[in-house]
Each structure stands twice: as structure tokens, then as C-alpha cells.
Amino acid sequence: SEVLVIFQGPEAYISPSWYAAKAEHGKVVPTWNYISVQAHGRAEVFDDAERLLQLVSRLSALHEADRPQPWAVSDAPREYIDSMLRAIVGFALPIQRIEGKWKLGQNRSSADQVGVREGLTASSDARDRELAAQMRNDHPAKEAL
Numbered sequence: 548s549e550v551l552v553i554f555q556g557p558e559a560y561i562s563p564s565w566y567a568a569k570a571e572h573g574k575v576v577p578t579w580n581y582i583s584v585q586a587h588g589r590a591e592v593f594d595d596a597e598r599l600l601q602l603v604s605r606l607s608a609l610h611e612a613d614r615p616q617p618w619a620v621s622d623a624p625r626e627y628i629d630s631m632l633r634a635i636v637g638f639a640l641p642i643q644r645i646e647g648k649w650k651l652g653q654n655r656s657s658a659d660q661v662g663v664r665e666g667l668t669a670s671s672d673a674r675d676r677e678l679a680a681q682m683r684n685d686h687p688a689k690e691a692l
Contacts, residue, residue, distance in 0.1 A: 550590045556582030557678040565666035567658035587644040593637040651682045
């Protein structure tokens, strides 16, 4: 059946106190800024041992690549790996439709956007600071907006 998978990027509460418009006219309310991607497709579940072995091997190689002595699936005894593969259910989602949204206050004035970036940058929460970095005017992904 068709499924929806949501990949959530940085997100943050946006205080109206960060808007220059608050001092100008007070017509501001809180909001939430975020980056997300929604992938739609037909889910596929599989337990084929060879396909799982290839998938687990590629995934391990990807995450081990930067280590001084990368571990590989082939480092473990084959019978042990075979027993572990029997406990794994693979999942694939061939994407039929994808939608992305960058809600970063693009509808606000430049002054309001600067206030939000400054407010997020000053936050002690790393997620807020990550969102502020995404809102920079020179961020390459901003061109897609």
C-alpha cells in the first residue's frame, strides 16, 4: 500500500518578540519554522538474505568509512552474520512523489527575518542555531525557494 515517510530537518518555535514588526504595529503572533521532506511511495518489505547482506554491507561501509580501522560485515564469522540476517526485515520505499518545504519566514520582511535569525542564533538550543544557519541569505538551498 502507499505510504508517507516524513524526513524532518531543523525546526524551531519563532517568538513574535523577534519581529521588528512587533515594535512597529504589534500585529504578530508566534509561529514555527521548519524544513521537511515528504516521500510518497509503495512500501516493500523483504527478507531475502542476499539482498539484506548487500544492504547491511553498504550501510556499514558508509558509516565506517571515516574510521581509522573501518569494520566490515566480512569481519564477523559468516554463520553469525547469517543468523543476524534472519532477524532483519528489510524495508524499501521506491519514491513515487516527493515534496519539500522550507518554511523559514520567507513571507516576513527582511527586518523580521534578521530578528528571527538573531533570536535563533542566540539560543542555547543547538537545533535553533541549526535553523538559523539554514536561514542565512547565502545558504545554497535558499536559491530553491
